[in-house]
Amino acid sequence: MLDLLPEWMRDGLGDDAAFWIGYLTNGKHLAWYASFQFTIFAALIGGALALVFGLVGASLKNARFLPLRAVGDFYSAIVRGVPDVLFFLFFPLAFEQTVEWFVSSRVCTPDSIAASVAPWPPCPQANWFLGTTEYLLLASVSLGLVYGAFATNVIHGAMRAVPQGQLEAARAYGFSAAQVRWRFQIRQMWVYALPGLSNVWLLLVKATSLLSLLQIADIVLWADRLGAPNFLPAVGLVHPDWRWRYYLALLVFYILVTWLSEKGFEALMRRAGRGVLAEVRR
Amino acid sequence: MSQAQAVETAATPVVEIRDLHKSFGALEVLKGVSFSAAEGEVISLIGSSGSGKSTLLRCINMLEVPDSGAVFIDGEEIRLRGQPPHRAIADERQIRHIRSELGMVFQSFNLWTHLSVLDNVMEAPLHVQKRPRAEVEAEARALLEKVGIGAKADSYPAQLSGGQQQRAAIARALCIRPRVMLFDEPTSALDPELEVEVLRVIKLLADEGRTMILVTHDMDFARTVSDRVIFLHQGLVEEEGTPEEVFGATRSARLRQFLSAGDHR
Numbered sequence: 001m002l003d004l005l006p007e008w009m010r011d012g013l014g015d016d017a018a019f020w021i022g023y024l025t026n027g028k029h030l031a032w033y034a035s036f037q038f039t040i041f042a043a044l045i046g047g048a049l050a051l052v053f054g055l056v057g058a059s060l061k062n063a064r065f066l067p068l069r070a071v072g073d074f075y076s077a078i079v080r081g082v083p084d085v086l087f088f089l090f091f092p093l094a095f096e097q098t099v100e101w102f103v104s105s106r107v108c109t110p111d112s113i114a115a116s117v118a119p120w121p122p123c124p125q126a127n128w129f130l131g132t133t134e135y136l137l138l139a140s141v142s143l144g145l146v147y148g149a150f151a152t153n154v155i156h157g158a159m160r161a162v163p164q165g166q167l168e169a170a171r172a173y174g175f176s177a178a179q180v181r182w183r184f185q186i187r188q189m190w191v192y193a194l195p196g197l198s199n200v201w202l203l204l205v206k207a208t209s210l211l212s213l214l215q216i217a218d219i220v221l222w223a224d225r226l227g228a229p230n231f232l233p234a235v236g237l238v239h240p241d242w243r244w245r246y247y248l249a250l251l252v253f254y255i256l257v258t259w260l261s262e263k264g265f266e267a268l269m270r271r272a273g274r275g276v277l278a279e280v281r282r
Numbered sequence: 283m284s285q286a287q288a289v290e291t292a293a294t295p296v297v298e299i300r301d302l303h304k305s306f307g308a309l310e311v312l313k314g315v316s317f318s319a320a321e322g323e324v325i326s327l328i329g330s331s332g333s334g335k336s337t338l339l340r341c342i343n344m345l346e347v348p349d350s351g352a353v354f355i356d357g358e359e360i361r362l363r364g365q366p367p368h369r370a371i372a373d374e375r376q377i378r379h380i381r382s383e384l385g386m387v388f389q390s391f392n393l394w395t396h397l398s399v400l401d402n403v404m405e406a407p408l409h410v411q412k413r414p415r416a417e418v419e420a421e422a423r424a425l426l427e428k429v430g431i432g433a434k435a436d437s438y439p440a441q442l443s444g445g446q447q448q449r450a451a452i453a454r455a456l457c458i459r460p461r462v463m464l465f466d467e468p469t470s471a472l473d474p475e476l477e478v479e480v481l482r483v484i485k486l487l488a489d490e491g492r493t494m495i496l497v498t499h500d501m502d503f504a505r506t507v508s509d510r511v512i513f514l515h516q517g518l519v520e521e522e523g524t525p526e527e528v529f530g531a532t533r534s535a536r537l538r539q540f541l542s543a544g545d546h547r
Binding site (some may be wrong): 187 | 345379380381382386388390392394397405406409411439440454458469
């Protein structure tokens with residue numbers, strides 16, 4: 001990195017500054033900075049999926065047809081009850097093995113199964129190698145499924161909080177059931193749902209720190225590696241245990257995300273609350 | 283059209299109700315009510331609380347589905363299926379069409395709080411009747427002027443007084459160009475001061491020759507505005523006639539008792 005600077009600037013830097021610039025821009029640090037994209041990706045995709053699953057789950061819970069209601073209730077009750085770490089480990093593995101089982105039923109022959117030395121998958125041709133991208137997508141879906149169950153309950157409650165008289169008025173004016181749901185109930189429920197959804201979102205953001213459980217070299221894993229006491233044979237001890245410094249950087253990052261999220265939700269609340277909330281009346 | 287057909291068409295009531303029964307659990311609220319409203323007629327439904335007048339009004343547009351009996355709008359019977367307590371609307375398309383021609387005004391206004399006053403008025407004409415936006419907006423603004431709140435078009439309902447909200451609700455009902463206006467105790471939630479402005483608007487509509495069915499506790503207003511008054515008692519029509527007959531030459535002892543109660547103006 002220092003090599004990229006013009007010579008007059010390099011000369012003007014003191015030794016300390018030159019050291020820190022060099023240290024903080026070495027290959028491992030650049031990999032750490034790049035790994036923030038995984039966390040941000042998982043949060044955004046997981047959050048979007050959680051919202052979709054939440055809307056679907058709440059609609060199922062509100063359905064007239066009993067089996068659909070049962071599916072919605074089962075989803076929100078069971079998934080909320082399972083520890084998220086467990087679900088985070090279970091879902092990608094179960095999904096991977098289901099795909100491998102499905103593929104094996106098509107590609108494995110009795111000979112290839114007999115020749116296989118590993119117990120799973122049944123034959124090497126059915127092996128699905130998961131890279132960072134695949135794990136990241138599965139992690140995002142896991143986050144979506146887990147926090148979608150929480151969002152289901154938040155949205156379900158918010159939909160019930162919409163004044164029934166307004167929905168009745170919509171029916172009285174000839175709106176169809178689907179129009180009543182979309183044009184009135186869902187548009188009005190946001191003002192009741194957003195405080196709860198902001199909680200769900202922040203819990204989901206916190207859960208992105210679990211990405212390393214799925215072999216993803218994420219910000220937590222890199223912080224752990226970079227902060228560990230560092231010896232180089234040529235130099236000796238580069239630095240002692242600096243993990244707390246790296247964890248502090250992560251703390252600042254998560255606080256920043258929280259602050260930005262709060263601002264975002266405040267803006268959404270102002271928009272959703274137009275005409276509804278007392279503080280935006282005047 | 284032959285003369286006989288013309289006479290028959292002219293005689294078809296806009297609203298006709300035949301032998302309506304409705305129960306909520308063990309409580310029988312309507313026990314066989316029949317009446318009809320001709321074109322341009324203003325009918326007031328009066329009676330004490332629990333007499334079934336609001337339920338009767340809500341059966342006209344099927345917000346409450348009657349257990350038995352029939353409702354006809356412009357001679358077309360609203361189709362129902364099943365038996366109580368599972369009696370339900372049989373034809374969603376038909377009821378949506380019929381509802382789109384019945385302008386209902388609620389006691390608690392029920393304006394859509396997330397929409398501006400103008401959007402409230404335009405919502406059903408645009409998205410149920412699928413009329414052109416420019417035409418609907420011009421009509422909506424004119425109606426808001428007519429009910430005296432033209433300057434509030436861009437406000438939200440929560441920024442309006444109760445009387446203004448109810449006038450906005452009346453404009454919303456008018457904008458669908460209704461065959462019949464249904465008023466469910468339109469002034470009960472209002473202070474007397476605010477009530478006057480709403481009653482003035484309803485009187486204006488009655489004078490225009492609109493077909494209207496009103497549930498009201500305001501006897502003076504019922505007397506002034508109605509062509510016919512129906513007194514309901516314990517789920518039945520106890521007395522019916524012109525305001526002069528009902529208020530001036532009361533036959534039923536129960537109605538006399540009701541009218542002499544101090545809380546009716």
